[in-house]
Amino acid sequence: MSRETTSPALQAAEKLCDERGERLTPIRRRVLELVHEADGPVKAYDLLETLKPGPGSAKPPTVYRALEFLLGLGLVHKVEALNAYVGCSHSHSCGGAELFICSDCGSVQECHGAPVSTQTPDGFIIERSVVEHFGHCGNCRT
Amino acid sequence: MSRETTSPALQAAEKLCDERGERLTPIRRRVLELVHEADGPVKAYDLLETLKPGPGSAKPPTVYRALEFLLGLGLVHKVEALNAYVGCSHSHSCGGAELFICSDCGSVQECHGAPVSTQTPDGFIIERSVVEHFGHCGNCRT
């Protein structure tokens, strides 16, 4: 029984889908696994490659649809500045994360509940924030 | 003499290039103008369309090179989440802006000197931050 256990991320996803009446189909589950297994932000077309050792299936819409679903549930975040995707590192559904991406090792750390903006323009109502910090993580200091 | 004057943005660009020993060539100037004239974030390929009423010139690298130059000088910002570009609304070179983009009217407001992150992970050194807020501006409130 070397790899029988489901990862915490998968378990959380199951639970969340249950609560919301959504279906964590095999494709969606597989994409979620792949995103979490990656050691950094992962590109849609890399997922696609990994996903298709069967000749018939896995065209772009397949993976984009799965990603869209997972993004909607907050199980995955998109790194806008990289056109890449990371698994949410929180066990619960997380709305809008602040990401710290190491340019050296590619690791991503995630915070939330971030009090991001001090000087919101007068009358502006924020609906969604993209906050991505690029730099060097603690491990990659020279 | 209806439109003889150079815009403040252009004047600032001239000055900045002077200081840095860079050349604000006609193409670069034109792209900067177009980005500033637009009433919101503008796409590279829209610039390209606007730029080529002459049959020969204006291929993608032309506009991307100009944008890269202008981004480097801080005269233009990229809206990562839209793959689009906005003119910097500050007269000086501005390193890293916080953008507020109205989803209704497309207007962009810019702040900087932003004390963005409260909970930087231990040891993480931030080099560049992307901060983009989407929502509804004061004018677009119902």
Place this chain on the structure above:
DNA sequence: TTCTCGGGTGTAATATTATAACGTCGCAGT
């Protein structure tokens, strides 16, 4: 049972965004 309806998926095509590679031109310094 049979029908129908909707969500999820398969598939082909295409749209959009961005870069690589290489050649040319003109100018500054020698």
Place this chain on the structure above:
DNA sequence: ACTGCGACGTTATAATATTACACCCGAGAA
């Protein structure tokens, strides 16, 4: 004149993402 370099022109292609339409299957209604 020769050289080097930065900006640009040109072609091609890579990388990212969406549209459109057909199919299947399972839940519930008839």
